[in-house]
Amino acid sequence: VLEITVERNEGYVLCRPSGELDAYTVAQFREALTELADERFVLVDLSHVPFMDSAGLGALIGGIRRARENDGDVAVACDRPSLIRLLHTTGFDRIVPVRETIEEAVLALGDPDA
Structure with a gap:
């Protein structure tokens, strides 16, 4: 079971999936991200995702x-x-800032050198 919390903060929207992110739950995650596509800054917190596959x-x-x-x-x-x-092995962290904390990730939003 995947639960997704969306929280609007000053300057960004936090998307926090909680649960395994795999082929069985990916449609729900994809839908949540699609709904946020018009937001200026989105922070995805994967700290409550114990497993994520290629989907x-x-x-x-x-x-x-x-x-x-x-x-x-x-x-x-x-x-x-x-x-x-x-995220490192797939090169994902070369196209998107990946940080250990929400606070660090917020600082990386919109920073081309992050």
Whole structure:
């Protein structure tokens, strides 16, 4: 079961999935990211995701693409070593800032040098 919380903060929207992000739950995650495509800054917090497969990664990349097509920006907060390794191994962290805390990820939003 995947639960997704969306929280509007000053300057950004926080999208926090909680649960496994895989082929069985990816449609729900993709829909949430699509609904946020018009937001200027979106922070995705993966700290409550114990597992993510290629379907989840694909949905995340698709959400980022849609946000950028609308002149938005996305950053990821993740403190789980297994997911950080996945994001690094796939090169995801070269196209999107990945930080260990929400606070660090917020600072990376909209910063071209982040």
